[in-house]
Amino acid sequence: MSELNKTPSSSRLHIAIFGKRNMGKSTLINALTGQNLAIVSEYAGTTTDPVYKAMEILPIGPCVIIDTAGLDDLGDLGELRVKKSLEVLKKTDIALLTVTGEGFSDFDREIIKLLEEKNIPFITVINKKDIIPANSEFTEELKIKNIPYVAVSAQLKEEIHTLKELIIKYSPKEFEQPTIVGDLINPGESIVLVIPVDTGMPKGRLILPQVQTMRDILDNDGVFHVCKERELRWTLDKLKEKPKLVITDSQEFSKVSADTPDDILLTSFSILFARYKGDLMKMVKGAKALKNLKAGDKVLMAEACTHHAQPDDIGKVKIPRWIRQNIENDLTFDFCAGRDYPDNLSDYKLVIHCGGCTLNRKEMLSRIEVSSVQGVPVLNYGLCIATLHGILDRALKPFPEVYFQWLED
Template identity: 40%
Template sequence: MKSVSTPLSELPHILLYGAVNSGKSTLFNLLVGQEYAVTSPIAGTTTDVLYKRIELPEVGPVVLGDTPGIGDGSPLGEKRMAATRVALRRADLVLVLQSEEELLDPDLPKFYPNATFLPLKLSFEEEGEAVRRRVIALIIQALKERPKHRCESLTGSLAKRGDMVLLVMPQDSAAPKGRLILPQVQMIRELLDKHCMVVAIQPEELQTTFLKLKGLPDLVVTDSSLFQSVETQLPPDVPLTSFSVLMSAYKGDIGRLVEGAKVLSELPPDAHILIAEACSHVPTNEDIGRVKLPKLLRQKLGDKLVISHVNGNDFPTDLSGYQLVIHCGACMMNRNHLLTRQDEAGRQQVPMTNYGIAIAQLLGILDRVVLP
């Protein structure tokens, strides 16, 4: 049986950044150990961000990214720089190839405060293996020195050894046939690692499950779109949360996301809300971001709301036209990507919240929802 690799969103992201022809792609190939990126003396050879999963000693698997060079004067130069800015949003460690003492852009650490910037001065006249060993040693040291600023688990202290955790997992038409979506897979694996007892059901089986269980569950985790239905059937002393809420705490700053949701009670009738989804897929009539959440927003706040959608990497740099951003759980993003989006919204004084947190606030049950 083929083993399943750790999702790329769970791995450290290392990015090569610098001017055109500064040697980024040459270094990328040295670190990868093969001619993976095209190199040439022609400026602008690298036209998009190129990623490769590699293994590093003492660290394990990481994602290495090669970016288009800064200072590309070609007609596509600005589009290539836009792709680099997206890559910087998700970077944990940025290796800056430079010939001067300062970073190419001294403001980079201010705009990407969650990344570590490591200036490099390399001479490719050295033997390639020597350069590779030296850079890998610097990467390992930099990653070891990075502060631990993430939750260590999805459930945190909400689930402990011996607990019974009930997962209410609708399998609608948007779910991949024969497979579970990533948050459900990660949740089940984590709970098994914690030696919890896991009971996974579809929503229509909730009452039957309560009758068959000898006792009440210690925690219930549901899909955010089912908050109201599950909450009304659940005894008030049973902790309730959702996959989206737990994922947002795992990937972002949940304190700021909860604060952002409070704006929902203060929005004007014609407010402009941006709904941002991390992944790209064809919407269905059961889609939470495109269908269920907008419907609930209009039911609670009125039909004059203006709701826009973006997905994947298409997150606007200018958020000034929005009164609120509602983001998905970001299961397909690494932590830095969501944190950077939160920082960008914060700098522009635009509140940001999360699907599950927003739904709970709109339903008036946010105080009922437990947070890790």
């Protein structure tokens, strides 16, 4: 199946499976998916690093199943594996804690504490019921503490359907992400999408935020027109009615702003994703921190994916160059990419993050929260570029609540 026909992993329900070694976590994944996706062995510690698999699980729908290393893994290497497993909590929508009928271990109680602290719903999966029946004291504890549970045999695929029903029941109701543009337009209104075709554009396809925005417009009964930046003025002249909104790639903000009449709202894909994936209100505050950078300050450039950097890469080259030209030359830029996001941000005055299209909303909000708790402002590429080009005021007008807060601050 073409990747364009699949639900992006970032938009799927993330189900993480935790538990000690040899609890049958990998067997449980195979039972849930109906496929032999995870390596199964009688030896403890077969799973070393978190393993991600995007799946369609009926009747749940599009999911990402995350298999983790045992919480009781031993030695220095085992400690690193457990740390990697716990990092999965940042993106977990619902957790399955896999145990046997003998009850919770100290390791299990520790992960329960973390799940409760982070308000992550979880289900206790009492596995191997065909070998170790659940004792009555354990099930009574679960009932008293109001912890949802089900006894299954992953090996024999018994009660797996019941587990799926519990996943549906206890998955967070707010899992569905907010609309990208649906609240900005009425049915029948049109939007112009400005999409440059340059060396950074994947060959033969559009990038994910552009595709998702198009789908969201269609879902909300809107109409969209697509053009390159040099064709925008011609496109607007040819339309019989003014579009409600123009959305541009952030790198073309200056030209598109100049070619878009003031009575047409303008923003960027990246700014739309700042609220779709994260918290636009908090990220806008990072724009003020950008303006206040001083000589010697350190800035972290954070990428969610690990794409091959182009010679004029937006995150590694262009934005640092623009900041040095327009704000302050004597700055230090550090870079991180993929799933590695620093826990300690105390050395930084600002985090500038990509749009986060490959992250699920839970993980993007987690990254924003990490920054907020440590008092380090964060903004994304689109907000940064709009600030540097002096058009952030205009780019925020489609979002009145954020726009007026920005003016007041």
